[in-house]
Amino acid sequence: MGSATAQALEASSSALTAAQGITLDVAGDLFSATRLIGETSALSGALADPSAPVEARAALVSRVFAGASAPAQQVLTVAVSQRWSSAADLVDGVEELAVRAAAIAAPDADIEGELFSVSRLVADNADLELALxxxxxxxxxKAALVQKLVGASLHPATSLILTSLVRQQRGRRVRRLLSRAMRIVSTQRDRIVATVHTATPLSAPQRDRLRAVLAGRYGRQIALNEVLDSSVVGGLRVQVADVVIDGSISARLADLRHKLAG
Known part of the structure; x- marks a missing residue:
């Protein structure tokens, strides 16, 4: 991500967080805007053109998205007023704003956990991953397929994010889309995603203790995703971003074998 895009995204996200009346309808409008901008190169080029006056770009938003909700128009106006490194970055930025809006609209929904469950379903089903x-x-x-498979079990906010991303993949792999969405939701909620691999399901007290330990280590709230993994023989393997904390017996045995061999 270029520095211009990073600054544009920060300003746009701040405008979204400060906006009033963010609902799932607003998030839906932003997803629709993402799709239209992404599918229309002339539009994305005009909205991301740094040489065009800010007023002209804002006026274009008013004309093209006249049917969108007022908060969505407000956020889009701020977004196109920024300097983006490329038109593609603008499209990705508006998509991120849509995901953030869904998280704001449903603060109590376990969006990260539900998206993680869908990601695991896709990972475990080669035919589904191939189809998507x-x-x-x-x-x-594709959106109808995932809605049929898992839609009824998901919170409406999660369902909106999932179907919208599948509908407008732009050449990206589904699991990467879901991982990105999880990170965006966690960032919006000021918490970190931790994935724990365990041979047997954790009890509620165990999950609470693990969250507390990780929160103390990272100074942030923790969204915990659990993966049942038979290769973990006792203990846990926890991954936070690129950091892996491996306390499993299998890891200790592998380390011991390495030391004996070396």
């Missing part, structure tokens, strides 16, 4: 990643078949059909 194929260039054949339109986005609407």
């Amino acid at each position: 990643g194929s260039r054949l078949g339109g986005g609407e059909g």
Whole structure:
């Protein structure tokens, strides 16, 4: 991410957080805007053109997105008023704002956990991953497929994010889209995602203790995702971003074998 895009995204995210009346309808409007901007190169180029006056870009938002909610128009106006490194970065930025809006609209929903469950479902089902990643078949059909498979079990905010991302993949792999969405939601909620691998399900007290330990270490609230992994023989393996904390017996045995061999 270029420095210009980072600054533009920070300013746009701040405007979203400060806006009043952020609902799932607003998030839906922002996802719709992402799709239209991403599919129309002339529009994305005009909105991201740093040589065009800010007033002209804002006026274009008013004309093109006249049917969108007032908060969505407000946020889009701020977004296009910024300097983005490229038109593609603007599209990604508006998409991030849409995900953040869904998180704001549903503060009590376990969006990260539900997206993680869908990601695991895709990872465990090669045919599903192939169907969702194929260039054949339109986005609407893919969105209908995931809605049929898991839609009823998800919070409306999660369902909106999931179907919107599947509908407008722009060449990206589904699991990468879901991972990015989880990170965005956690960032909006000022917490960190930790993935714990364990051979047997953790009890509620164990999950609470692990969250407390990790929160003390990282100084942030923790969103905990749990993966049942038979290769973990006792103990836990926890991953936070690129950091892996491996306290499993299998890791200790592997380390011992390495030391004996060396």
